[in-house]
Structure formats: structure tokens, C-alpha cells
Amino acid sequence: MTEMKYLIVGDSAAGVGCIEGIRAADRGGEVTVVSAEARGCYSRPLISYRLSGKVDDAGMSFRGEDFFRENGVTLLEGREAVRLDPEGRSLMLKDGGVLPYDRLLWAAGSSPAVPPIPGLERVTNRTPFHSWDDEERLEAMLTPGARVLILGGGLVGIKCAEALTKKDVRVCVAEGLPRILAAVLDDEAAAMAQAHMERAGVAFRVGDAVASFDESRAVFRSGAEEKFGVLVLAAGVRPNISVLKTAGAACSRGVLIDAAGRTSLPGVWAAGDCAEGTDCSTGKSAVMALWPNARLQGEAAGRSMAGAEAGFSDAIPVNATSVLGFPFATAGAQEGESRVLRGRGAYKRLFYGGGRLTGYIMAGDAAKAGIYTALIRRREPLDGLDLSLVCAEPSLLAFTAQRRDELLNHVETEAV
Amino acid sequence: MPINYILPEFEVRRDYDRCICCRVCERQCANLVHRYDEDAGKMLSDESKCVDCQRCVTLCPTRALKILKNENSFRENGNWSARTMTEIYRQADTGGVLLSSMGNPSEMPVYWDRILINASQVTNPSIDPLREPMETRTYLGAHPSEMRRDAEGRLITSLPPHLELDVPIMFSAMSYGSISYNAHESLARAAAELGTFYNTGEGGLHEDFYKYGPNTIVQVASGRFGVHKAYLEAGAAIEIKMGQGAKPGIGGHLPGKKIVGDISRTRMIPEGSDAISPAPHHDIYSIEDLRQLVYSLKAATEYKKPVIVKIAAVHNIAAIASGVARSGADIIAIDGFRGGTGAAPSRIRDNVGIPIELALAAVDQRLRDEGIRDRVSLVAGGSIRSSADAVKAIALGADAVYIGTAALLALGCHLCRSCHAGKCNWGIATQEPELAKRLNPDIGYARLVNLVTAWNREIKEMMGGMGINSIEALRGNRLMLRGVGLTEKELEVLGIKHAGE
């Protein structure tokens, strides 16, 4: 048979996952990667660590620099895809180039959203915090003692703020919603995180949206004002799906995919921040713009593209990080019945329903969180378990001896 | 509160410079000797509970522990030892019979240590077991009295049932109940791998171990616990226990608290009821009754299995053995007074019976004098401590030896002689699941296999040195032995010459 032509749009987590997925099943096929950026494959979440100086340029790449060569991949950098012809199986590039393919993965990720706030265009010193370029731009804007206003108290904003505490600047985070990290934490956990950061000198303005800007001033709904020298836009992202939309792919917030990453278009798969799949903790469809999911979706898509049996049916949102030494981890849904445990500077909330664990929040202490994550992912029925033990602390004690024996005393191959 | 006359026998010496408070000692001591004191931030110990089983010492990762004899000294004298005095205090406290475990600890002569083995020089070459075949295979059982031939004059080669041993060493009777399931599994698996036999003791045979039947000797004792047709048929041989070296003349008593779950099922007695083995078999009041039981058991198993009669070494052992040999028994097992036990009244253990060396020599000679030695096989037990003891026993006339205590040592036993307390820290003489699990049969059986394999190597070395390359040629070969520091009488009973003669 003639060799399969694979085309991958995007060289981040999902793109790389896809390459590994394809290669696991097909060593021979011809793989091409198109990327709008010209940075090679780097780990987007690391930009805040680069800003803080914890990671150097070499550290930014999460695969060796030979990764593409080793996997026999042609990398076309700085080239943007503009149109897709699913019938003709070809992809037009901005520079007029046309790439034919047999199977295509759309992993173009997302772009920072620009909130419609009057006067924003007048702010000269502003940048999103989404890419390596953004990070370098921001670093260039910083001057000693400068006031930095971060618009948005989500993960991106918070990690940016954490990084900036290592610089000689004053940081303020503005969040319109009633709490920071709203998508991840609940009120109590968020308050703990905020308090922790405030102790480290980060200022917050929460539950008060910016009404308008002028050059170096934000005016809030409450009327309060905040001066700044640099404005960081961290107000969320938009999936990059316009090209697929116009090509006729079914889309909601993101482009819709099944467990194997297939879109509604023949020969077209999608994965990562631009894709919308089923969150198995809720059973609902959602964009899970998270690194591990992108990586796993990409791999599943890659295998499927190469014709191997594949599926990533147990995708759930998993968040974990530590901000200025304050650890937190969450996974799954944050709805339904829940149980709360507090103690030793830690807060834990477990969500359950339908006889299964559906989600959790751990703040101040994230130790062994993965055991909860696995309970959710594996849809482990709780009736076999000792619920009080499950809540007390994540440990295998909750399992039956027989289940533990399967886990600890047998060959372990598949952990996801 | 009354005065406590019983002083700690041992002293726990902890080197605090080495102790890292890992608390292994605390977790491993079933007697609760060690504990971690939060305030002091260090380990403390209550020595009065220590039995010197050495579990903590052995597991301490920094070698920070020592158990020493308590140096505190009574005003002892030649007549009144501290031990004797303490025993009196204990009985004055409790009014009870003193109980103890394992073999007789008192300073009685160990004749093995007064017997030396010969080696070839000049006139007769020693044989190198690494170069030449060296045979330790042993058959136990009766021998036909006359040869029979078929019409063509060919020998008819049918024989009475025999036990075939690759090594002249068997594991002696230790019941499930007195020792743990894991200890039994270790013994059974080791016997199977070594090509020898282990012995159920009087506790019956756990259903899991029927698969080791071809390497199992099933015992029938006065309590008849766990005895039924399938049990008798499961084993390769049947042993009738008339007596035990550690407690001749008395029965056994396994307290009801040990009769739980599997044990009660295996013994076929209700949970919690004491398992009492009467002193005599109530259907054996003399030799003719024994003969009846021997033949009942043979009949019950279609004459397919040899029957062993186990007797304790007592004063007129030679005459008794001669009677047993004529009772239809195929094998006689003699158990010396240093043999072990899970529990025995101390006075009996320490004062009743005679040494196996003398008993064995007397029995072998008596059976030869009566011309019936080759009707039966002789198995000697009761503290065979090394391959040298085994070689000496065989040269005195034994066909094979039983080892019990040595086997337990291989499994970890440190002879603390507290089996009767049921809290064996080594997981051997206990039924508490938490303690029993400390003996992993995968490890235990391998250690038993190593021990017996090592002994067999040494036996071959010694045989080779004597210029003997087959165990039959060592059996009863008393010229290969010499005594040192023994009286004329002792030499006469042992049937050996003094060194230098």
C-alpha cells in the first residue's frame, strides 16, 4: 500500500501527542506539521516559569530538540493555515502554499480573548500572556518599580502574577467574577489561595470588573481606579476553529470530536484546546483546555488516524499547580453532593453522585490527589469502597484487599 | 499489692547513639516490650515481658539492640540455682504446674559430643564426593524373610511398602495447631522438594496440604484428632504416636483458645474446646493391643503404607522396641529426652526419659541380638542438631533421623521456649494471623531446603572420608565411631571403643 500522508496543524501538546500516537502504530507514514509559531515545540504552561527565571530557553521544550527528526517529521514553522478543502483533502496556507493530506489533525489551539472594554486600544503597554512571544514582550515592558495590572484571575493570570513577584514590580490582579480561579476552585479554596498570595505582596481587586481604560489607568464598575504601567490581558481564550467552521465541521465552543478525536469532517481529527469532547465526570461535552488532556487527546487521535484501535473515553479536566508554594489540585465536575474536610491549613471537597466520585478540590495540600483522579477516571464504584476512608485521605486503603492485590501485585500496563 | 518475686530474666540494652527510632522493635514485639515515648522522643522498654526471642535484635536496621542475661544475681549455691529458686517463687505465686516448651535445657550429657568419627588413611582411600557417586538414598520399611522365585527361577521382586528418602533426614511430627499453617506449608513443600517426608503430628492434615500427601507421614495419636479414612489414605505412611521424648508418659493439651477456624475443622473438634490427648491410647493397654491397631491401620489402607510406631526413649526401651518390632510395625521411631515440644510440664520435660544416643544403641543391638533388626527400620529423633549428629546416629544403627527443633530454627525460631504462650514473634508457634503471616512459606521452605541440602553435602563429605560411598555401609557401622571421656559402661551401651583403642 502507498504510504499514508499525515498532516498536523499545531506543534504543541496535542500535535506532539498525535505524532507519538501515529508513530506507535505506523513507522512509515509521511508526517508533516504546520505551525503558526516559529519556536519549535515548547511547553506553553512554562512561560510563567520562564518569566520568573525558573526555566531557561532549553528548558522550555518538553521533548528533545531532535524530536521531530527522530520521528521522521517535516516541520513547517511560521506558516498559518487559512483554508481546508475536506473533499480535495488539501490545506491552503496564508503564503499560498497548498498541502495535500490523507488524514489531518487540527490542533491549532486557542488564542487569547480580547475583552470589549472601551479605551483598551489606547493602552500602549499591553500584552496577552499566552505564548513565548507574549512572555518576551511582557518581560521587555517591565521597568523597575513598574505597576503591573493583570486583567483576569484565572490560572494564566495567577501564574503570571506569581512569576512577577520575582521581579521588581508591583502586581495587581483584577477579576470581575466574585473569586479568583473561578473555573477551578470554589469560594473557600479561592479565598485561601488569594490570602496566601496577598501575604506574598500580590494585590487583588475581585468581583469588580474594569469598566474602561485610558493609557495607564483602569476604572472599575465600583468607580475605583487602578494606575498601571503595564497591562496583562489574561481574560480567557478562544478556540482556533474558524478554518474548520468554514470547512463545515460541526462546532460548538470548540470543534466537536468523538472519543477517538474524529470531527464531523471525513479524514479530519482534532485535539487540544480547540476541541470539544465529552467530560466523563459529567458526561457533558466541554472544551478541556488543559495540557494533559491535549496530550492524551492528541495521542488517541494519532493512533486512530494510523488505523489503530484507539479511544480516550475517560477525559476529565485535571488541574494541579502550586502558586507561591500554595498547592492545589482539582479534577472532574464540581457539582452534586459534596463533602468537605478541613485541617492543618488544608481544605478538601469531594463531589460524588451516582455511587461514584465525580470531582474534588484539594487546596493547601495536594498529596496523592492522583488517587482521587483515578477513582473518577476509572468510574470506580464507591460501594466497593469505604467512603469515610476515601474522604479521610487519598489512599488504597479504601479498596478491598483483592482490588489492592490487582493494583499492587500484578503487572501494571495501563494507568490512564 | 503483693511482692513480685519474678525478676526480669533479661535486660534490653539499647544503644541510643545508634537508635533512629524507626520503631521496628515496637512493631515486631508481640510481648509489647518496646514502646516509643513521644515526650522523651525515644524508645523505652519493659524488660519484664521479654522472652529473648531476638526478633527485635534481628530486625533492628541499625543494630542498636542487645538482649542480655539479667546480671542481677541471687545468692545462688551449688544446690539452689537461680532457676530453681525462681521456679519455686512462680509456683508459690500461682499454685500451678510449671509449663515450658522446646527441648530439655538442663545440663545433661550430650553423647553426640563425646563421639568422634573415623576417616581413611593409607590402607583404604577416602572417596571424593565431588568426583565419585555418593549415595544417601534410604528405604524405610520391613524386609521379606525369605526369597521367592517363579517357575523360571527368577526372583519375585515384590516388597512390603517402603518409604524412599533421597536424604536420611525427615521432619518430625509437629501438629497444625502447635505450629502455624505457614510453618506446615514450609515443611510440606520442603519435604516434597527434598524427596523426604514431613509429619502431620496429631493435629490432622489441612485440606490444602493433601497435595503433598506423597511426602507426608500422617500421625495417629491418643487424641485421634483429625483421623479419618481420607486422612490415612492421604499420607505415604502412618505413624502411631505412643510417646514423645519431651514428655514421655503424659498426653498433650492444646488450649481451646488455639482451637479456632481451620484448626478446629482439621482436628474435627468444636471451636474453643481444649484438645486433650490422653496419656495412653485408651485402646492400647499392652503390646497385643498395639499389634491390633497396627493391623487395623494397615487393613484400612490395604497394606499399601508402612506403619511407624513412635516411642519415647525410656529406661527399658530395648525390650519395648523388640516388642514393637514383633507387633507388625514396619518402622520404629525413637524420640530422645532432648526432643522438642510445643508445651510440656517442665518437670516431666527435664526429668523423664533417657538420651537418644543410648536408647538408639541399645535398641539396635537388642534387635540384632534377637535377629530381627532387618524386620524393621529405625528412625532416631530427639535433638539431632547437625549432620554430624545424623552421621553418628546412622553409624550407631539408625536408618534415618527425624529433625524438629533444627527445622524450626531454620524457619527463624530462636529457642525462647515460649511456644506455650502462643505469641511466637517468628510466626511459627502461633495461630494469631498477624504473627503467623511473619513466616512467608516461600522463604521458609527455601531455608529448610537449604539446611537439609547442606547437611546432606556434609554427610557425603564425612562418608567419603570414611571410604564409604553408600549410606547402607555406614548404617550400624560402629567401628567408625570412637568415644572420648566416656566410662566403660557408656562405651559398652553405645557399643563403641574409646578413642585410641
Next chain:
Amino acid sequence: MLREGENGNRIPSGCAISGIFSRDGERISGEKVMRSIELMHDRSNGLGGGFAGYGIYPEYRELYALHIFYNDRAAKDDCEKFLEEHFDIADQAKMPVQRNPRITDVPLIWRYFVEPLHTKLAESQLDADEYVARCVIRVNSELAGAYIFSSGKDMGVFKAVGFPEDVGRFYGLEGYSGYCWTAHGRYPTNTPGWWGGAHPFALLDFSVVHNGEISSYDANRRTIEMYGYKCGLLTDTEVMTYIVDYLVRRKGLTLTEMASVMAAPFWSTIEGMPEDERERHAYLRRVFPGLLVTGPFSILLGFSGGIMALNDRLKLRSLVAAEKGRTVYFASEESAIRVVEPSPDRVWSPGGGEPVIFTLDKGASSCR
């Protein structure tokens, strides 16, 4: 003088052996075997030499020939009293000897040709052989100063303290002839040796000459003594002779079967054998474990009508065999054969534990 069996000391010894057997029954002069054993002079030390001849008493072939050493007249009187009570004595005479300066401490040596008293034999309910055997054992163990060292029919043992060639001349063996001769030169390792202790050792018409030192001695002795034998001399030869007598005469084993008891093959060898052979060997090993002989030995067993040579199963002692026509030779050293038969048809070295047995050809009379 210290004698074998006294103070219960066992006497192991090294040695030389030689044997000649004529399959067609042709009578061979004792002189021939004397020359053969003499060549191996250095394998003995003058503490014992002896011979067994078969077919030498054709005129008394139906009678038991008893050769007896007496320490003194008293012993002779006691013993003869015993003999008269138990036997018809057809002939009795002093053993003819030629004085020899190298043969000293000569005891009284007498020869009797006897048969059991019919009355005694009948009341003993034993067969004649067993009757005679018991009498011999009784005399040797109970009558101080008397020792019956030969008790077979139409055969005789001649032995003494001294080098074998001297012993031969002492008895004038050049004057005897028979179809089979065995000879022995002794090298006892720890006593002066005594006339009775010299080889061959004989019971009835079994005679054994042996070179070696068996390590299974006491196991064998204590086993065989269960069956009524008394090992008075505590020599290997004695116990082996008794084993042969017990297995062959009393248990009715063939010589080959007897060999596979005394020099049983290793279990590993037995397992490799075809089934019936395997069963036979396993059976014999399991029935007579106490009669397995280990340690170095090479023996020549004389019996009426034949000879058997056997080595221990590891062949720890030299033993060579040769054939010339119908005559068979055995010796510890090949040279001891060639000195009497320079050009044998065949010379070979019997394997360990493999019995070599020769018997008279059919029709060959033991006295021609």
C-alpha cells in the same frame, strides 16, 4: 602372641592374590600357583601366606576335610573329643609339612576326613552342610586353642605366618594337584598376624582370598552376626566368606545375584537398566542393604566346581584376569600371570562390581 580377634581389634590388611582354574578339570600342580604368588613377594610382608586347592582329595571327595591348628595337646584332646561326638572320622593324620627356618611358631596341624554322625545329624534337623558349619563355628569360637581353618569337601586350605612361597613349600604343595588354586600373600597393617588369620579364609568349600580394606566392615559384621555367624577373627576375609555362605548357601542366591548384593551397582546405574534387571538389582539392594560391601576389595572366591573374581564397585584394587586355552588366571598383577603363562590368549581387567565366574565344563570331572 597376639592373635586376630583377640581384644576385639579388627585387622585390615593389604595383600597379593593369585588364582588358577582349569575349566576342563585338568589337574594343576600347586607349584604353579606358588610361582605366581612368589613373584608378588613385595606385596606381602611375611605375616601370612596361604593357598586353597580344589579337587585335591579325590579319594575322600565325599568327606569333609577338616584342617585344624592346635596350640597344644590339651586343645587337641578337647577338640578331638568334640569331633568324635559329632562326626564319623574316616581318617585322621598329622598334616605333612617340611620344616622351614622362615616358618616359626608352628602349631600342631592336623587333618581329618569326616562325615556327620547320622544320629546327631538327624536330631539336629539340619542339612549336613549347616551341621558342619555350625560345628566349625562352635569350635572356633568356643574351644580355646583349636581352630578349624578348612572344612570343605575335596578341597583344602593351607596357610601360615610367613611369605606365601615359604608357606607353600612348608606344606609341600608342589605335591598336590587340583583343578583350582587360589593363593594369598598377606600384608596386615597392624598386627604380627597369626596362623589362623592368614588367608584364604574358608567355611565349608567356600574359600576367599582378598586384597583390600573394606570400609563397610562393621555394618557387614553386625548384619551377618544376626544370622548365627561369629566373626572371631575380625578380618574382612572372614566376614566376606560368611556373606557369601549366607547369600549363596542359605538364601539360595546365584553367584551373580550375590555379587549384585556385595558390590551392588549405584542407584543411578540401576535406574538406567532394562526393567527386569532394574527390578532385580533394586530388590536385592533393598532386601540386603547391610551386606553391601564398600571400600577397596578384590577377592577370589573358590567353591567346588568353580571360581569367582569380584572387585569393589569403584575398582579401588587391582585385579587382572587372563585366559589360555581352557585355563583361567587371576592375579593382583599381570606379571604374576605371565610368569606362569607367558603367552595368554586374552588378558583383561574385570570392571568394578562385575563378577567374573568360571565353572567346570559340562562333563569335566573334578578328578581326572
Next chain:
Amino acid sequence: MYVNEKWCLGCHLCEYNCAFAESGLSDMVKALKGRAIRPRIRVEERGNVHYAVSCRHCGDPVCVKGCLTGALAVKDGAVTVDRKRCVGCLTCVALCPYGAISPSEDGPMQKCELCLETAAGTPACAAGCPNGAIVYEER
């Protein structure tokens, strides 16, 4: 590495042997005296149930896939962590189904690496287990 709860005595020696091996020192007293240990293997216990948990070195390790930096990688069958790359983001902590990855004293994640650096051959926990509850073998 396999753990058989049936034979675990809950003696915790594995934890101390692990900490000792990690210390790289030659004497356990010197290595552990007066220190709170941070072993890479942990005994979980309740009543009479004890067993040790450490990295299972999964054939298809989710921690490696989820790692933002590539610090976690599979090296000849063992899941290893490159302390220089790790930024301590805790993603792996939230992913490991065994709770076998934890932050080290100084930030980067620590986990069982089968003593590849420290003990040659058998990992210290398995080598030191008195009852064969932890075994290191090919299955």
C-alpha cells in the same frame, strides 16, 4: 516491583531502607539519626492491614504523558524524574493513580526510581524486606 500485602508485616523497614539508599551514605545511623525521613515508598496501614506503595512504573505512564516539562520520562522501563527540568507544577501528583509521586524537600518531585542511581541490582526496599512482601522481578 510487586507488593504482596499478604506478607507485609507493617515493619516500615522499606521506608527506612529507601531513605537510607537515597542518602547515598554508608551508615544508616549517620544518614537517618534524628531526621524525619521522606521515603519514596510508603506503608499505608490501618488495623491489621499494611502494605507498601511506590511507583509501579506503569507500561503506559499517565504521569509521563501529563508532564509539562518532560522531566518525567521512561528510561529502560523505569519512570524517572529529571530534577533539573521539573518545575514542581504538581500535575503528576494529580495524575498518579497510586499517589506515588510527591514533592521533595527542595521542590522538584521525588519518586521511586528503582535505586538505579544508588543501589545496584535490587532496590533497597525489596532487598531489605524481611518477609518477601516486596519483590523485584520480571513478570
